[in-house]
Amino acid sequence: xxxxxxxxxxxxxxxxxxxxxxxxxxxxxxxxxxxxxxxxxxxxxxxxxxxxxxxxxxxxxxxxxxxxxxxxxxxxxxxxxxxxxxxxxxxxxxxxxxxxxxxxxxxxxxxxxxxxxxxxxxxxxxxxxxxxxxxxxxxxxxxxxxxxxxxxxxxxxxxxxxxxxxxxxxxxxxxxxxxxxxxxxxxxxxxxxxxxxxxxxxxxxxxxxxxxxxxxxxxxxxxxxxxxxxxxxxxxxxxxxxxxxxxxxxxxxxxxxxxxxxxxxxxxxxxxxxxxxxxxxxxxxxxxxxx
Numbered sequence: 001x002x003x004x005x006x007x008x009x010x011x012x013x014x015x016x017x018x019x020x021x022x023x024x025x026x027x028x029x030x031x032x033x034x035x036x037x038x039x040x041x042x043x044x045x046x047x048x049x050x051x052x053x054x055x056x057x058x059x060x061x062x063x064x065x066x067x068x069x070x071x072x073x074x075x076x077x078x079x080x081x082x083x084x085x086x087x088x089x090x091x092x093x094x095x096x097x098x099x100x101x102x103x104x105x106x107x108x109x110x111x112x113x114x115x116x117x118x119x120x121x122x123x124x125x126x127x128x129x130x131x132x133x134x135x136x137x138x139x140x141x142x143x144x145x146x147x148x149x150x151x152x153x154x155x156x157x158x159x160x161x162x163x164x165x166x167x168x169x170x171x172x173x174x175x176x177x178x179x180x181x182x183x184x185x186x187x188x189x190x191x192x193x194x195x196x197x198x199x200x201x202x203x204x205x206x207x208x209x210x211x212x213x214x215x216x217x218x219x220x221x222x223x224x225x226x227x228x229x230x231x232x233x234x235x236x237x238x239x240x241x242x243x244x245x246x247x248x249x250x251x252x253x254x255x256x257x258x259x260x261x262x263x264x265x266x267x268x269x270x271x272x273x274x275x276x277x278x279x280x281x282x283x284x285x286x287x288x289x290x291x
Contacts, residue, residue: 005042011035012240016048022228024220026101037238081148084141087190092197099142100232113239117246119255122288128208129284130277137208137235144231146204149186150180156199168192186266198224206231207238211245
């Protein structure tokens with residue numbers, strides 16, 4: 001079906017209203033050179049729920065989430081890098097592509113995000129730099145940057161794999177947690193995805209702002225599948241997750257006052273000081289605020 005862009009529309013809003021993912025809309029509209037920018041009156045093609053899904057999904061027959069819970073179409077997975085085959089599991093029909101569109105943010109995106117939060121652009125840039133390691137939200141192979149947390153996988157699988165896969169499922173205080181960080185994160189996710197796809201992706205932090213998959217609902221996604229699929233599309237989706245998380249956790253006030261310790265506590269957790277998240281963000285903010 002065709003859709004005419006209205007004032008205030010974004011791809012995220014259009015996708016949500018029509019039971020689609022941003023990735024599906026972008027794939028159906030190759031003319032979108034910058035999916036972060038839409039013009040009022042612009043015409044888009046919206047794939048039908050049947051055409052977008054391409055297979056049975058976790059929603060079940062009659063589910064209102066059927067379109068978003070189905071596995072990606074051939075178009076979405078056929079372009080995957082041969083060295084990075086799609087992620088699959090014998091326990092699910094969900095398939096994750098080996099690479100994404102990996103669309104980048106532009107400087108105005110940071111300014112717009114800061115305006116939404118009511119804080120300085122330098123504050124948003126500081127968080128992005130520290131969380132992404134000062135680089136893109138995607139790796140060189142067009143995959144969103146991730147970090148797998150063994151204690152989260154343990155939680156989301158009710159400790160089922162503590163004995164058989166202790167390198168994937170372990171307590172927070174276990175040395176296996178930090179050992180896992182030193183491994184190829186996509187290989188770790190691939191193994192966990194084979195066991196339990198949804199638990200695996202919920203146990204990762206995703207993209208430029210490293211938002212956990214388990215937090216998808218508070219960030220504005222109706223299920224973790226659409227969240228993860230959107231993480232493959234663009235850094236704008238990473239930004240969307242960041243904005244949603246900050247609003248839900250009421251962290252905007254700390255960005256306004258530049259209380260980096262309080263922000264890092266709410267954003268990164270109680271262990272923030274050991275990784276110096278607060279001091280790194282403060283330093284990054286000082287640099288960006290001088291520009």
